Amino acid sequence: MMKLALPVLVFSALWLGQGCQSKAGKDQTGSTSDSTVTTSTESASADSPTTTSAADSAATDTTAAAGRKLSPLDSLGMIGPKITGAILPGKRILAYYGNPHSKKMGVLGEYPKDEMLRMLDKQAIPWVEQDSAKTPIQKALHLVAISAQGAPGKNGHYSMRMSDKTIRKVIRWAGEHDAICFLDIQVGHAPLGPEMEFLKPYLELPYVHLGIDPEFALRTSGAKPGSKIGTYDAADINEATQFLSKIVRDKKVPPKVLVVHRFTRRMVTNYKNIKLDPNVQIVMNMDGWGPPSLKRDTYHDYIQTEPVQYTGFKLFYHNDMKKVDLRSKHKVPHLMEPSEVLSLNPKPLYIQYQ
Template sequence: MMKLPLSILLLSALWAGQGCQSKAAKETTANDSTATITTSASATPETDAPASTSTALPDSIAAGKALSPIDSLGLIGPKITGAILPGKRILAFYGNPHSKKMGVLGEYPKDDMLRKLDQQAIPWIEQDSAKTPIQKALHLVAISAQGAPGKNGHYSMRMSDKTIRKVIRWAAEHNAICFLDIQVGLAPLGPEMEFLKPYIELPYVHLGIDPEFSMKTGARPGSKIGTYDAADVNSAVQFLSRIVKDKKLPPKILVVHRFTRRMVTNYKNIKLDPNVQIVMHMDGWGPPSLKRDTYHDYIQTEPVQYTGFKLFYKNDLKKVDKNSSWKVPHLMEPKEVLSLTPKPLYIQYQ
């Protein structure tokens, strides 16, 4: 596989650094002049085909066939036998191994990153009066929005099979689950989900969809904040439910990122499915009071099923919270996040 220059993977980092804004900044910063988008001509989608479209491991073994690289991942990883939520709280590190600026998953060497994930889990147990068990996770941006149209004109790039399998293996060998995140750009959601299907058929691999980069108007990603309708969320739920039924798997988790009202329209029309656990994830950065307001306005007041909350190691420290007693920028502690109603069951660090 061609080694990717970091510049072509930084559009997600663009909004991670500039655009996953909390409430007060949600409309004005989409056109912020500091939000530089890559337009490199080298932003060509990876198109390496998945090694297999089957995860019928018992049949493969019984037939004496050699396992494909994806099949082999089914022999390792956490043993998920039932629904993860609400019995556990998920703690995820987000990013892409090709970029140090997209999130903590790619910012550090693998072993250092996983060690940091272990350390970050400790206060979530210590500061939780309920002592909810932690399920660690890696959240990979598997399809990344781009500032250039690329060969397919979709302004998005699929990661290669090698990259996706690498991060899934990192998770599996660390007893963690894995999320594969989609930033569609101008592409339709259905084919992008199908591209990831062989991986999501693994019992411990789940899905994330990001409305921020769903550019239904045809605008370039990063020029404004995108949107999904309830119909899009329902299509993702149906996609996951079919996998669960066909492969006889435990319920899948769908994470839907959100930090403005328009990012998810007609939320009341989102249909619950016993095979899928939906997490509406507060994805905005800023000082604590702003993040709490965003959570209240777009997550708590428009409930779906379960809730999530993102913490930015860097962006949350850009401003002092004038509505608190803190005199310096402050990253919210677990006890502060756990004071929210409802208590988030999916926590993501970027």
């Protein structure tokens, strides 16, 4: 199997409102990517006014057994899958990724809610049928809740926080569909700690988990998102693990899942120093797109050979279909089947579609 001489998978294109481009690059290069959202209708600050949906308004007017009124977050805590223990490895997570404000970022925002959820249900079927172990599927929605931006913005961080309304909306979509929800952070130039703190009220819900994306962590380099691939060190991942572990201990909720995206070596440094915690399940997610042979090589080079705990694999409904795999029997581009992904070692337990 070819190793470092191979181009790495192209990372998902940064959407800057001017169209998107993607091109292959070496381990240290960058290109534009579709993994971020820019929208004039979205709130960029945690302090911006929020709008309460009709469902949440009704919940707010409901009196709890203790005699107090339920907040919108309280109402979200009353729905969702009833998970009492660790999700992995007993289940395989199948997630739809994106943002409802962008059709370019992924399937989560590309289709209307009901159609998207029907697609998720249908997509889950072959993952059990083609799995010799018949591992049950835990469906998930993976929201980019803090999005990297091509301009510094009011906060100067090249990032934008989604509004409370948007975040609660997607969590509700997940909860009402018996799915878990991931909130993904693209920090831009912001420190990770305050961004996690912003998401803490949602992460305290038992079925809400965290994703962090080194691709857009560019604080140390000072580069603009989309111009260079960012990086996280083991210390950053340990910080996220400790943050989630404290939530688990304080709120007495089941272990959290932490997804870390990766498709180059420099995206995660000092992986041997990543510390495991019984309250947090760490997934290193192969996040690049390209023909199947290149995706397999990237999985081997940056996920399998630098193991942490659990592994993930990302599939792109559109970008993976751009090129024919010259190292396969296929004459036209094809999206990898579950059986192909499940032939990897170790078998990924987190599957993400964009």
